[in-house]
Amino acid sequence: MTRVRLRVAWVPLVDAAPLIVAREIGFAAEEGLTLDLMRAPSWSSARDMLTFGAVEAAHMLSPVPVAMSLGLGGTAGQVIAPMILSVNGTSIGVSEALARRMPPEAFGFDDATVAGRALIAAAQGPLRVGVPFPFSMHAELLFFWLTTLGLPAPEALSVRSIPPPLMAEALAAGEIDAFCVGEPWGTLAVERGAGRLLLPSRAIWSFAPEKVLALRRDWVESEPDLTGRLMRALWRAGRWLAQPEAHVAAAELLGRPEWLDLPAEWIDRALTGHMMISPQGDSRRVDGFVQFHDGAATFPWRSQAAWIGARMAGRLGLERSAAVKTAQDVFRSDLYRRHLGPAGALLPGASSKVEGAIRSGTAVPSEGGRLLLAENRFFDGRVFDPDAEN
Amino acid sequence: MEAVRAVSHKRRMNDRLSIVIVEADRDRALALVDALRAAGDHDIHVIGDTSGLARRIADRNPDVVLIDVANPSRDTLEELTLASAPLDRPVAIFAGGSDMALTKAAIEAGVSAYVVDELRPERVAPVLVAAIARFNLFRRLRDELSETRRALEERKVIDRAKGLLMKARGLDEDAAYALLRKTAMDKGRKVSDVAQALVTAADLLS
Incomplete structure (x- = not known):
């Protein structure tokens, strides 16, 4: 059988795993696909490659398609997200200089309030x-976290863009005091002795959609069959990645020269949640540091996109209810239901939920089985009800 | 918005574009400057070192920023699409926004342009066309150069492997090469790979 080649842009990160696994472990081949994974040097180029047809799909930061729908970010274009590729998986790190001004209890790696207050107190x-x-x-969680704890932005908080592979260097050079970055780049900063990890971002929002599969709306409409095949291959890759017994193989695979080209041991930390947070070897255990499958991780909730839209609107001075309305149509739960329901994905009864209101493993009505949602909590206990926004 | 329009209007009255080129390679930057000068009388500024890039570009407030697609610092320019004060928020249009074909050509050639103001695409087009031509030329030169380098490297390795075989097996040069070639064909590998394996093994054993 001749396979269909699909070009997919990706950025070197542990959470590109579903794409790499789909290609290398055979989930793409099962669907008659060959994935040509095109490494993008930056997020803007991954986005532009997708918009202008140099690739059919892209590994993408979840807020990017939302920003595009709101006319932010330079490129006009209709991009949608039919599934989430990963939930959480980033961490906040601080420079050695800043860490020395913070008390040891700030590094518990689980309490965003304690860590955030210590960080604000240590800032000069x-x-x-x-x-x-x-x-x-990363940007949305940082603004949410630190402004909630009383740090005024932009007066006392300057958030700047730095390519992840250069983050450790920028921290060591004193260009920044702290960062929020996806693995393995936080671990790299620790390994290089440039800084310490302060907090996993899941401590700020325990179920934050991190990366999505991004597709062009016109391509989805003209290629429904390929859309379904690609989504199924990635969903099965995520299911494979969620098995604890797959972690060693996955770390080994991702570390290869053609993918992340880093020691498998560093990649294993994110996959298993055994994080090393300081150059001295202090370690912390984080359940669900990055999630690819469990708790309906891949389901694109319209309420997640609404939250992103609401945060962006607040931060950038856009009209809030219009932004929320536009944003939630970017996460296409209808495509998820159509293409992944028949493949066996458990489908929640609703496509929108109150974000931040799930304490831990809550069973919800679903089509075809018992669906347990993972903990979904904001660090300050607030909830976000998308219906209250309209 | 009035202030933004007024600035744009003033710029349009004057035909000179303010262009920033972000390029660490000096020769490549100079070649781009030449190409753009040929495309019109523009005010061109080159930034080689990308630390604090967004701030430096914002300070110059250029009409157009040209940067290699492969440059990871491109993401920092996205900040230019946001700004603290709504009034001086620059409008960033990718390659003039409306001209899809030109934008596609630019991406394929390896150039990305940020038009940091409301400029008409037809004014930016000649600048981009010149930049694309120069990027293509440079890419071709770079590919040819690396091809030549690789060929030279392979020749050196094959010569060393031949020498090793001549010494160890008492062969003449032609016979040594014939043996390398036969081994490569039998194993389904390239002559240079077999030669490299032999050289590596010899280094280990010596």
């Missing part, structure tokens, strides 16, 4: 924080 002048991209869950 405006806190300079590096994120990979202005439209990223």
